[in-house]
Amino acid sequence: MQVLVSVSSVQEAELALSAGVRLIDLKETSYGALAALDLDVSQSIIDAVNRYRQQHPDSAITVSATIGDDCASVPAFLQLSGTRCNMGVDVIKLPETIWGQENFQTGITLLLSSHCRLIAVLSPPSLAEKDRLQGILHDLARRGYWGVMVDTTEKSQPLTALLALDALVYFVGMARSLNLYVGMAGGLRMAQFEQLAAIAPDYLGFRSGLCANQRREQPLIPEKVHLLVEKLSQIC
């Protein structure tokens, strides 16, 4: 298992990398849940990641990026995603307002046929009904998505307050059986780490829980990032 940490600056990315985080998520954290980070800042972070890769050739770092909680049009979607893939982002995370909408499907197919890898972000209600979830995951796997994750938009409560553990276990198990890289995030604190790690997803995603007062717009707290990686090392 890995931990993913959402970063919004080079300083935060360097902190996460030096702590041992291997999934670096580029995200504007001052608003929304899946807001797109400024392109110049994104490029600077990718440059920092590439420097780290050169210095640590054995480290397997993956960079993901979000492109917004929604998108105005298919051309805008292709531009937001394609630009990031071309600059070195490994995986684009798409909200349900994009991957779940019929009008975006042609654009998504186009992106999937290029070198872009995609993660479909599901909201907690989409995990509530097992039969429907099974259909969604089969469809995403068939279409060539690299992964799926569950994440929340409202961060005052952790994911575990919104979904029964049983639903999360089913989600992870079904996704893994379809060879989808699977993650869980959503207002997670350290207190949820062991319980969710026991479900054995591919990764747990963090931001709010690593910031002062659980406020994700605040900078990452180095001690918390190091503690998270220490917790990870205890189970891996």
Ligand SMILES: O=C[C@H](O)COP(=O)(O)O
């Ligand atoms: O993808 C991971 C999310 O950015 C986690 O953010 P959060 O802990 O504020 O829900």
